[in-house]
Amino acid sequence: MAEPSKNADAQKDAASGPTAAAQVPAGAAGPGDERPIIIRTINLKKHYQMKMVITEALRGITVEIIRGEFLCVMGPSGSGKSTFFNMVGGLDSPTSGRVFIDEVDVAQLSAIELAFLRCRKIGYIFQSYNLVQYMTALENVTVPMAFAGVGGDEARERGMSLLETVGLAERWFHKPIEMSGGQQQRVAIARAMANLPQVLLCDEPTGNLDLKTGAEIHALLKGLSDDRGVTIICATHDHRLLNIADRIMWIRDGRVERLARRGEVTVEAGTIGGEENE
């Protein structure tokens, strides 16, 4: 259980640059920030053991994720980004440290409770969509509802309205194989929202999509965040997300390198000036 004083001390130590050895990033909730924390990690460590070799994926990450914010997680491959993701999403358990989702210690949960968590509280979006190939779009969207015990008609209604939200209402009967990448991802998003979760975990949502479609997806996600207050945590390489996210977190070598608010970050890359094409 985290104690507020300890947290504050840790925050004071934080530096804002990439060289920070401290665990707590600067752009976090400062003193006086009363917004509720939905996910909290404390000194999260994870290592994998294969015979004689121990790989340390996470070396102690402490973050607080605020309810309703759009958090972008960035970092090179092998930095522990995916491991961190798994922790936060309740898909894996840490070697040491704690993860609290909505003030609930994930490590204490039984299998059924974990399933409940994944079903109701968290939605997942994958880079490769991961839709069930032999089900229609509507059926795909209603699968989580079935797991939540929602009956046939109500499920269908909610499914249709969700598909409308993502703009695919007229394609409800198509199978994934009949849809483009962007459309499949939209169905996936609708599915992830099926049980109105508090958190949406996006693992490279636009990785397989072209620029234009990717932008649409980003807009959609942003819309969800603004309209419905869903906390969105996105792991990505796409720098355009920097314009949308509330906060950005960099992970390197299993540690938080930097955590900054959108405004504090400038992107210097070779971009073509002016409006983007198309």
Place this chain on the structure above:
Amino acid sequence: MKTIEVRDQVSLSLRRCFQLTVRGIRHRLFRSLVTVVIVTLAVSFLMMMLSTSFLDRQVARDVRQRSAGRQLLEDWLDKLTVPMTPQALAARLVIVEPGSSLWKEVKAWGHLTDGELIALKQISQQRQTYEKYLDGIKLGQRSALVGAREGDAVFEYLTEPANLDTFMKKIGTIGGFPTDKDALVAFLKRFSDAAPQRQKILTRHAEAVAGLGKELGARPAVELLASDQPETFALLRRHGFVPDPDVFEVLRKEAVLALDAKNIEDLLESKRMRGALARRTGVSVQELASGHLFKIASSIKGARWLREEVEAARKKTFTEIENLKKQLIQPVALSSERVVEVAAYGLGEAAPPSQAAGLKRDADQLLAVLRSGRMCDMIAKRLTATGTVIEAGEVKADPKHLFKVASTLDGARWMIDEAKVSREETLSKIRTEEGSLMEPLTLAPERIAEVAAGQLEIDRLAEIEASLPQETEGGWLGFSGRTGWLIIISFLVCAVGVTNAMLMSVTERFREIATMKCLGALDSVIMIMFVMESALQGLAGGLVGVVLGAILGIIRSLAGFGLLVFSNVPGVLLLASAGVCLVAGVVLAAIAAVYPAWVAARLAPMEAMRIE
């Protein structure tokens, strides 16, 4: 710290699982077929074995019923004509029913009460158990236990305590003995105590058989049974047999049938008939058997032909006898000197008138030998040998040649002897022909056909019964141990195949499973889904397998027993075994899928979160 309250149902209902599974199978139809085919193979094998086994049993029962009448006749004939051996007595004692003819007879022969006979029967049944055990073990083991002894000798040997001890020790290593030592000892005592009773029965029975045989004389027992009742009953009772009126009506019919069949079969003894049959059937005379005869006789047309042939053969025989009789000559009742005189007279020598009549008379007598073809032949040969080439026909035509031969004393003697020989030969030929004269076939064609068809049926039934597998005591569901093992192994192999196929399926669907878990599926749900998928495939395979197996089983039984199979199809049993096989198929598939399903259920959802 907060805790989660798990509200609502998080586990999928079976119905939804079912729907998902069916959809999944359709998507992966080809891969599913592998499992279906495997299960089909296993189930059809089991079903074929089961249905063959039941059909065979049914046919056996049917056959036994149909040949019951003939069996009864043979039983009675055996009892009436053959003195029982101890083995035969033991066999009869095991199956004798209280109140039956045999029961009363044995009681009378052994001076036993009902109770004593019941006890005797029990001893025989126990004896049968022991004998079955000894027959069931390997020959080497049996000779180690009791040497080369058979029947009663085995038990007499075991009555010695020392032998019994050795026996029991060896039994310990072989195993499977039906009772313990005490029971065996008790049995042996009762067995030897009852020996005098058994001996009495055997002796009295032998006497009865001898007495009956004497009174019957040359008449075969089957004729006795075929005749009408009052006389038969009286005769049998006189010798200690107990004929039962109901049973005897059946017996009489069977006996009449058997007799008529014998009459027909006897036709094969005539060479002429064999020739005719060979010509008609195209089978060579040597290979001709009663089966061919009965086949022809079983149709009205064939029966009529048979009767005609018998008549024709008889006519031929009569004709032949007539011809032979014509050739029969009387012995020459003259002395050789007289023959010379007569021959001289025949050649033209003058004779005094007083002797002329006598000479003429004797000359005629001499000439009578020319009736025999053989005589003419011999005379011709003799003349030819002496230089005059002559044919037999000329000899017969012209008496001069005969007289020439008879004109010498030597020749006369020779002629007298030859005449004797010719006569003997002709007589013996006549006897042969008379011997081969067949009885006329007086049965009507319809009766002939009926009898022949009946006999064919009996022969066929006997063939079938011989080819039926023995009633197996061991094993389950009537299988021998070996078949049972085959089935178990086939199921094991198929289970391995199904497990393999399901593992492949699980490996292919890692991502799908992980996604399901991310969406909130419990481990148990995943497991149920896979087991259910496999069970459904097992159901499909089982259905096909049951049908296929039933068809194969019926075909196999048809091949063995022909249309007899359809007379009495054990429908209920077959349906029951179909159900069993179906369930077996489903269970096989479900259990084989448990391990792969467990692997799938344990999958970590983060497999789906592959960023790379």
